[in-house]
Amino acid sequence: MQRRTFLTTGGMAALGFGLSGCATTTRPNLTPRRPPVSLPPVHASWDRVIRTTVGLRPHRDAGFVVKADKLNDKLLVHNYGHGGAGMSLAWGTGLMAAELATEHQAAAGRRDRVRVGRPHLRATAPAPRVRRHDLRAGHSAERDLEHVAGWIHPASGLVENDRRTPEWDAQYRRAADISYRQLQLLAGPHFGVSWLDNYALTDDLPSPPQSIPGRPNLNDGLTPGREILQPGEHPFPTKYAIRSPQIRIEPSIYLENLVRDFMLFGGHLVIRKFDSPRELATLGEPIIINCTGLGARDLFGDQELVPLKGQLVVMVPQPEVNYHTNGGFRRDQPPPGGLGIHMMARSDGIILGGTSQRGVWTLEPDETERRRVVDSHIAVFGAMKSQLA
């Protein structure tokens, strides 16, 4: 499997901050045999499917855009193109966008600005504690609430190695550090943020990360406590299971409370579509923050933006399942349609994912993909059960 393919198809959705195989430089310690980990199996079956969610990741091969620009006499701050990692990086890129606005405001002695786009990215820019002060200045914005992913994983579908620049790497790294810390501090039932173990199921020991000579490894230090479970030390059908603690976000809880906070601190949400920068320029505020995701393609002509269509199949919740998985097939029994699958346990369902279709703009569920993802998990967790018997 091409590394590029993995980045654009899998989308492991846990806050491992790992570019999968390129996260840490040191080979994890292969400790001797331990008692097998006992985990409740996922009851994967078609009659437990309750819904299917489809969404479009706003992808740019060159990565997200956070920069200041001019729109007539206004400051226009861009904050878009987060691909499969918007939930993960929102606090970081949000803060960086707000800093660009605040610097300009300080110079202009004005405090009012408007953000265009989705509430969660706006509500996270800057971090609530700071934002509460900010919001008292009175800000307005546009709104559209649709929940997509449960977890966060910053690198999934985020950037192509050959398009990275040292400037972008520095922005990425700062955004990841800010977000990682902020989400750690939000852990708890109020925002629906918690830590769970993820098991990367594989027959191959992870190879050292492919980094660009002279450039930092993007996710160094962002994958704590990673360990390799040997055959006999885990209940999964593959040779190895790489366990790592990861942060999970429950979107239904998280997004609701972010927007509630936003409103509580004086934010206003106005639902309105802008068809041109000229129309945006008619707004009263001197500063506009563009958080329109894929919408920036038409609104600002960024042809680099392409959708990565994603799809999540949701099964009846299993409160006893307190872990996530990705992958799960033996090398000698590859499933049809590719290995990219992952399971996320959430309080509103067992989420099965693994779809990432480049350039597909439709929002109808893809039945072939649904079959691949559900049947693959039926096979993985079926095999898991036999390991425990």
Ligand SMILES: Cc1cc2nc3c(=O)[nH]c(=O)nc-3n(C[C@H](O)[C@H](O)[C@H](O)COP(=O)(O)OP(=O)(O)OC[C@H]3O[C@@H](n4cnc5c(N)ncnc54)[C@H](O)[C@@H]3O)c2cc1C
């Ligand atoms: C299946 C799936 C799984 C995912 N899993 C994860 C994950 O585990 N972790 C993670 O971090 N991320 C994940 N993501 C990615 C994450 O959802 C996106 O990166 C994030 O939603 C991007 O946020 P955004 O606000 O920039 O863009 P969007 O969410 O696309 O929001 C843009 C907003 O701008 C509005 N807009 C657009 N054009 C205009 C206009 N002209 N005028 C006014 N408003 C406009 C739109 O209506 C929309 O409300 C996943 C995505 C999908 C689809």
